[in-house]
Amino acid sequence: MxxxxxxxxxxxxxxxxxxxxxxxxxxxxxxxxxxxxxxxxVEFEAPDRLAGEATYDMQKLxxxxxxxxxxxSIKPLFAFGYIGLFITLAAFIAGYAVIVQQFLLGDPLRWNITGSAMLGILVSFLVGVMLISQGIVAVYMSHIYMQAQGRPLFVIDRSTSRNLGGSARAGDPWNS
Known part of the structure; x- marks a missing residue:
């Protein structure tokens, strides 16, 4: 808000x-x-500060x-996996285009792809595969992280919950 x-x-x-x-x-x-x-x-208008300066600077924010x-959020853990997927797909498409254009068709578009460019595509593909591997490790880390937080699986608002069945027992908080 x-x-x-x-x-x-x-x-x-x-x-x-x-x-x-x-x-x-x-x-x-x-x-x-x-x-x-x-x-x-509750909406309100905050008055101007009477004295002093705010100490919460941009670095703290x-x-x-x-x-x-x-x-x-566990989304930052998956970022490298998604980046790796993008790099791997881009390198695969570029590699496929180079193979078809250079080797199968005999370079009709006159791209003149050098060996170092092909090596760059291969390295990009392998970097993408490594980042995907990090993304897979991140999936496991996210499960460990969620367990380590120790948050409850759910929170019951007992003020609005009702006893949906069974016999009422004396002193049972669900019967209030």
Whole structure:
């Protein structure tokens, strides 16, 4: 939401669920949103600062953005795999075109492809294959990362949940 801040008013249930996280570098705004509880917004106009200067400079903002992106998403792990896939496909197409044009058709387009250009295409293809391999390792790393975070599989909002069956027991929190 544009112009949003980090000021939040959360109830005890949300605070208790947030405290269950065992992560060390917590991104509070991302984790509280991840919990999925109902939220509302209060619009206000922030007055100008009366004294002093903001100490949160651009370097800290960039660091926060990178940390948020890495902490809340596994997409950066897959980036090299996708780049490798693109490079491999491009090198394969270029290599195929060179083989057909140079060797099968006898260079009718007069490309005059040299051996060093063919070597460059081969190296690009192999670099792409290596990056795809890193992407495959990233899949395994993402599973380890998700397990290491220790986040709960789900969070139940007991204030809106209902007992859907079975007998009611005294003191059962689901019956309130």
């Amino acid at each position: 544009p112009y949003s801040t980090d000021f939040r008013l959360i109830d005890r249930v949300v605070a208790d669920e947030f405290l269950r996280f065992s992560e060390r570098k917590r991104i509070a705004r991302g984790l509280i949103d991840w919990l999925g509880f109902t939220r509302d917004y 960039v660091g926060l953005a990178l940390n948020s992106f890495i902490t809340m």
